[in-house]
Amino acid sequence: MTETTAEDQEYADGEDFIEGNPMANFLRMERMPHIWCPGCGIGTVVTSFAEAVKKSGIDMDKLAVVSGIGCTGRVAGYVNLDSFHTTHGRPIAFATGLKLANPELKVVVFSGDGDIMGIGGNHFIHAARRNMDLIVICVNNFTYGMTGGQVTPTTPKTANASTAPHGNFENAFSLPFLADACGANYVARWTSLHARRITGSIQEAFNKKGLSFIEVITPCTTLYARRNRLGDGLDALQYYHDKSEIKHGADTREVDIGFQDKIIMGKFVDRDNPSFLEAMNTQFSTVMGDDYQLYGKTECEGDCGE
Numbered sequence: 001m002t003e004t005t006a007e008d009q010e011y012a013d014g015e016d017f018i019e020g021n022p023m024a025n026f027l028r029m030e031r032m033p034h035i036w037c038p039g040c041g042i043g044t045v046v047t048s049f050a051e052a053v054k055k056s057g058i059d060m061d062k063l064a065v066v067s068g069i070g071c072t073g074r075v076a077g078y079v080n081l082d083s084f085h086t087t088h089g090r091p092i093a094f095a096t097g098l099k100l101a102n103p104e105l106k107v108v109v110f111s112g113d114g115d116i117m118g119i120g121g122n123h124f125i126h127a128a129r130r131n132m133d134l135i136v137i138c139v140n141n142f143t144y145g146m147t148g149g150q151v152t153p154t155t156p157k158t159a160n161a162s163t164a165p166h167g168n169f170e171n172a173f174s175l176p177f178l179a180d181a182c183g184a185n186y187v188a189r190w191t192s193l194h195a196r197r198i199t200g201s202i203q204e205a206f207n208k209k210g211l212s213f214i215e216v217i218t219p220c221t222t223l224y225a226r227r228n229r230l231g232d233g234l235d236a237l238q239y240y241h242d243k244s245e246i247k248h249g250a251d252t253r254e255v256d257i258g259f260q261d262k263i264i265m266g267k268f269v270d271r272d273n274p275s276f277l278e279a280m281n282t283q284f285s286t287v288m289g290d291d292y293q294l295y296g297k298t299e300c301e302g303d304c305g306e
């Protein structure tokens with residue numbers, strides 16, 4: 001049993017705390033066990049997220065998680081927050097509505113590569129273009145895990161998939177490049193081996209305005225790894241260990257990932273361009289002057305019109 005630290009105890013909010021499981025207050029324990037396969041990395045990303053929530057001291061009543069459909073989409077059902085398990089491809093659209101209806105909320109989209117970059121790709125590029133005040137965590141396992149291992153927009157070239165039995169020949173999206181090019185304020189990539197780095201990035205993202213995008217490369221052991229004869233979850237972590245390199249500030253045009261090739265990771269983009277809410281307040285204040293009441297004041301601290 002894990003030892004309970006003073007920090008855990010403090011976080012635990014009294015009686016609800018289940019001794020020995022420092023994550024118990026963060027999770028809907030009644031929904032355990034989860035559905036994820038042995039060696040799957042999604043749980044690691046959830047733990048890193050929980051750590052970030054804990055360390056940042058963010059008010060959990062002001063934090064919401066939105067997922068689409070897929071193995072990663074299940075996250076929304078397991079976190080003990082206001083959370084929404086929406087339709088496949090639509091979590092960013094849903095999250096945008098949530099944020100604009102209640103700008104006080106920190107809204108986190110937590111979903112898969114197929115969900116956010118395949119069917120939901122259009123929502124992603126426009127949210128990034130608008131620099132919408134959202135945190136988007138994309139669990140990139142290079143496949144449609146839940147539905148049987150089909151090719152996604154991030155499947156590396158030559159990799160085998162159920163819809164590419166002779167190897168994928170399509171170009172893959174490089175997600176950090178896409179996010180950067182579309183206008184996101186913060187862009188980072190890690191693998192699930194780099195759990196503390198993921199936590200650090202999420203903590204940073206909590207303090208950013210505009211769109212923060214965090215990609216986490218993590219194995220789908222059951223469909224992607226098995227089909228490509230890459231071993232189990234531990235073998236995936238070994239690959240991440242051997243082939244990853246941290247390059248903060250790297251040019252996102254140069255961070256694409258080939259099959260079992262090197263993985264460049266780090267914080268690539270950290271800028272403070274006006275977020276959607278800031279830009280809206282600036283424009284409307286300029287046009288309407290004192291007749292305009294700033295919307296979502298916490299976002300712009302009352303000086304958006306300057």
Ligand SMILES: Cc1ncc(C[n+]2csc(CCOP(=O)(O)OP(=O)(O)O)c2C)c(N)n1
Pocket residue numbers: 069070071072073087088111112113114115116119139141143144145146147152220
């Ligand atoms: C509109 C719609 N299209 C297709 C599906 C079927 N579907 C459910 S989950 C999924 C794949 C999810 O893949 P990804 O987002 O990468 O998540 P993962 O399972 O890999 O974590 C698909 C295609 C659906 N539920 N709804």
Ligand code: SF4
Pocket residue numbers: 035036037039040041042071072141145146219220221222223
């Ligand atoms: S099918 Fe893949 S992504 Fe889904 S839980 Fe299993 S290992 Fe994880």
Ligand SMILES: [Mg+2]
Pocket residue numbers: 112113114139140141142143144145152
């Ligand atoms: Mg996926």
